[in-house]
Amino acid sequence: MKKKASILLAGVLILILGAAAWYNAPIDLMNLDPNEVMEIVVFNGNSGNGTHIEDKEQIQHIIDNLNDIEKRAKPSVGYMGYRFKMTIYLSNGNEADDWNNFIINSADTIRKDPFFYSVTKGKIDYSYIESIVA
Structure with a gap:
C-alpha cells in the first residue's frame, strides 16, 4: 500500500513540476517571414474600427517586431474586451497558423x-x- 502511494505521489509531483516548467518557459511569439504576409487586419476594440494593413513596409515593421518577442503565460479565463485584435493573412490567402487572431492589450501584454x-x-x-489604426 505504501509503495502505491509513493508511486502516485511521485507521479503527481512530476506532473506539477512539468506544468510549472512549461508555464514559466519563454516561448517565441511567432516566427513569420514578413515577405509571406499579404495583409494584417487589425480591429480596434476601443473605436470599433477595422484597418487592413497591406503596405509592405508597415507589415515588415510589425512582423519583425512581433518575431522578436518572447512571452510567458497567465490564465485569461473570464476576461473580456481588448485594444487591438490582429489577424494575419499569408500570401496564399490563408490565415497564419499558431499565433493568429490574438489580442494586443498594451506594449507588454x-x-x-x-x-x-x-x-x-x-x-x-x-x-x-496605434498610429496606423487610430
Missing part, C-alpha cells in the same frame, strides 16, 4: 485565450500600431 502573455524580451511597438 498579449492575449490569446486561454492565456495572457507578458512580454519578457523586447516590446510590442504599440504606438506604431
Whole structure:
C-alpha cells in the first residue's frame, strides 16, 4: 500500500513540476517571414474600427517586431474586451497558423485565450500600431 502511494505521489509531483516548467518557459511569439504576409487586419476594440494593413513596409515593421518577442503565460479565463485584435493573412490567402487572431492589450501584454502573455524580451511597438489604426 505504501509503495502505491509513493508511486502516485511521485507521479503527481512530476506532473506539477512539468506544468510549472512549461508555464514559466519563454516561448517565441511567432516566427513569420514578413515577405509571406499579404495583409494584417487589425480591429480596434476601443473605436470599433477595422484597418487592413497591406503596405509592405508597415507589415515588415510589425512582423519583425512581433518575431522578436518572447512571452510567458497567465490564465485569461473570464476576461473580456481588448485594444487591438490582429489577424494575419499569408500570401496564399490563408490565415497564419499558431499565433493568429490574438489580442494586443498594451506594449507588454498579449492575449490569446486561454492565456495572457507578458512580454519578457523586447516590446510590442504599440504606438506604431496605434498610429496606423487610430
